Amino acid sequence: MSDRSGTLADDPFNGRHPTSHERLTGLPWDASYHDGPAPWDIGRPQPAIVRLASEGGFAGAVLDAGCGTAITLLHVASLGSSVLGVDVAETALAIARARADDRGIEVEFAAADAFQLERLGCRFETVLDCGLLHTLDGDERPGYVASLASVTEHDGTLYVLCFSDGGPDTGPHPISQEELRTAFDPSTGWNIAAIELDRVQTRYHDDGAPAWFATIKRI
Numbered sequence: 001m002s003d004r005s006g007t008l009a010d011d012p013f014n015g016r017h018p019t020s021h022e023r024l025t026g027l028p029w030d031a032s033y034h035d036g037p038a039p040w041d042i043g044r045p046q047p048a049i050v051r052l053a054s055e056g057g058f059a060g061a062v063l064d065a066g067c068g069t070a071i072t073l074l075h076v077a078s079l080g081s082s083v084l085g086v087d088v089a090e091t092a093l094a095i096a097r098a099r100a101d102d103r104g105i106e107v108e109f110a111a112a113d114a115f116q117l118e119r120l121g122c123r124f125e126t127v128l129d130c131g132l133l134h135t136l137d138g139d140e141r142p143g144y145v146a147s148l149a150s151v152t153e154h155d156g157t158l159y160v161l162c163f164s165d166g167g168p169d170t171g172p173h174p175i176s177q178e179e180l181r182t183a184f185d186p187s188t189g190w191n192i193a194a195i196e197l198d199r200v201q202t203r204y205h206d207d208g209a210p211a212w213f214a215t216i217k218r219i
């Protein structure tokens, strides 16, 4: 992985190495939140995660990597979980904090790079990735997967909800099941427990886009 640290002043990426998505668009993630709701900001929690939460899927301390405006994470927190949401987009975090305050829900947020999660200095029993992994290119995934491993308790659980390549009407950057299995190969410290078909709701799909919902255990 390339060096993702740095301290350049006036850098829209705050010294981070821009992700492939940011290099492609030429804009930092924060820009997605400047002009109204982003395409994934559907104003309600993702149904797949609501279902998971209702089944008791969120044990112990919870980390949401790339929480955005945190509408899904707030739902998890409202059920009593202790949660931390991290994102690189300060605008999204400001919206998330205001939402949490409005609703009187206790949630912690931090501006943090998902490639450097070990800098948080704490570990989590449950980690959620709701739409971050599928924004990363194949060559970025190993660094991200290692970062996730660095903050997940042994026997902890990672849930990944991402666009799948099982069309029609796939979302951008869909991931194949094989790519998921390669990214979380046991040599990376993870075991895939289940990969199920699901949907990711967006502002531009009437009934959501095809998705994988993966349950992945930290070895």
Ligand SMILES: C[S@@+](CC[C@H](N)C(=O)[O-])C[C@H]1O[C@@H](n2cnc3c(N)ncnc32)[C@H](O)[C@@H]1O
Binding pocket: 019, 029, 030, 040, 041, 046, 065, 066, 067, 068, 069, 070, 071, 072, 086, 087, 088, 089, 092, 112, 113, 114, 115, 130, 131, 132, 135
């Ligand atoms: C598709 S959005 C999903 C947001 C949120 N999970 C949701 O479901 O609404 C991806 C999010 O990942 C964040 N992100 C992208 N790269 C990141 C990184 N390296 N570290 C932390 N967050 C990142 C973006 O700012 C954005 O909020």
